[in-house]
Amino acid sequence: MRVLVTGGQGCIGAWIVKQLLDQSIEVVTYDLNPDPNRLALVASRKEMSRIEFHIGSIEDTHHVKKLVRDRGNPHCASCWRVNSVLPGQSGKGSIG
Numbered sequence: 001m002r003v004l005v006t007g008g009q010g011c012i013g014a015w016i017v018k019q020l021l022d023q024s025i026e027v028v029t030y031d032l033n034p035d036p037n038r039l040a041l042v043a044s045r046k047e048m049s050r051i052e053f054h055i056g057s058i059e060d061t062h063h064v065k066k067l068v069r070d071r072g073n074p075h076c077a078s079c080w081r082v083n084s085v086l087p088g089q090s091g092k093g094s095i096g
């Protein structure tokens, strides 16, 4: 299984990524922030090498949908204000 974690460089996102890696799940992150420092606080160098990083905004729905489609990801959102940038979506669930 592979999971796309938006906001994966953030506090909640980094811990979600770590939990997924611990369960041997492949992780794809998508975040505005290109800096993986926060993730590096919770994941080992070896674990970090298993993460596929993508940089961009969740507001770029074309990019997000393309990632979901091309990478076959279930989606897990941990971005700031996901609801406000995706009007009409209920909760912080799948946008695919």
Ligand SMILES: NC(=O)c1ccc[n+]([C@@H]2O[C@H](COP(=O)([O-])OP(=O)(O)OC[C@H]3O[C@@H](n4cnc5c(N)ncnc54)[C@H](O)[C@@H]3O)[C@@H](O)[C@H]2O)c1
Residues within 6 Å of the ligand: 006, 007, 008, 009, 010, 011, 012, 013, 030, 031, 032, 033, 056, 057, 058, 059, 078, 079, 080, 081, 082, 085
């Ligand atoms: N930290 C908590 O204790 C806590 C508790 C309850 C709810 N939440 C909610 O969880 C969510 C995440 O919280 P957090 O503490 O991890 O925040 P955070 O600021 O540490 O992480 C948010 C991440 O989302 C990224 N991001 C922001 N806007 C983006 C965009 N448009 N596109 C892509 N990436 C974007 C940021 O770069 C950052 O890495 C927030 O909605 C917050 O309100 C947090």
